Amino acid sequence: MTLELTDLISDSNGEIVLFNDSHLPALAVRADSPPVDSGALGSHVTAAGDDVSGYRYVAFDDGTKLIFQDSMDLVILGANGDLYA
Secondary structure, three states: OEEEHHHOOOOOOOEEEEOOOOOOOEEEEEOOOOEEEEEEOOOOEOOOOOEOOOOEEEEEOOOOEEEEOOOOEEEEEOOOOOEOO
16 A cells, blocks of 8 residues: 555644554555655654654655554655655
């Protein structure tokens, strides 16, 4: 399954949380902006009030931060389908 980053709704801080309620092993996200940072969050609560402490994230050049659970592998694709490493 591939999602478009532009179709996802961010909170007031530019954060988007992907909850893996469906237990997907992997998910692809196509992004117009390149990723500039990634890692694991420490203690963190989103503007929407979600406790995402310990979740992983990918930050993009446009200021968007995609937050996701460690149980899911996230694949980031460029606008042309190129794989971002």
